[in-house]
Amino acid sequence: MANPGNRAYPHWYTLYEAALLEFDLDKLRQRITEAQHAVLDRILVLNGSDGGSESEALINALIALRDLQKMAESRLPPSPSTISRH
Secondary structure, eight states: OOOTTTOSSHHHHHHHHHHHHOOOHHHHHHHHHHHHHHHHHHHHHHTTSOOTHHHHHHHHHHHHHHHHHHHHHHHSOOOGGGSOOO
């Protein structure tokens, strides 16, 4: 993963870090979503260029965010958008 002290890619990494460190379950979904969007936006910017260690860090961040999202979903009640109406 990226060297946090380096901050070579601060925007997406700052949002990623905020999601990882969020303890308020009510805010966690939003933080995860924001971080995922920032990571995906950065991947699009790099689009095919050799992003080196940043590309690897982006992939690792997406994997970690996906895992965090799974853990959060097992602890949180469903969001209104995921509740089906009968």
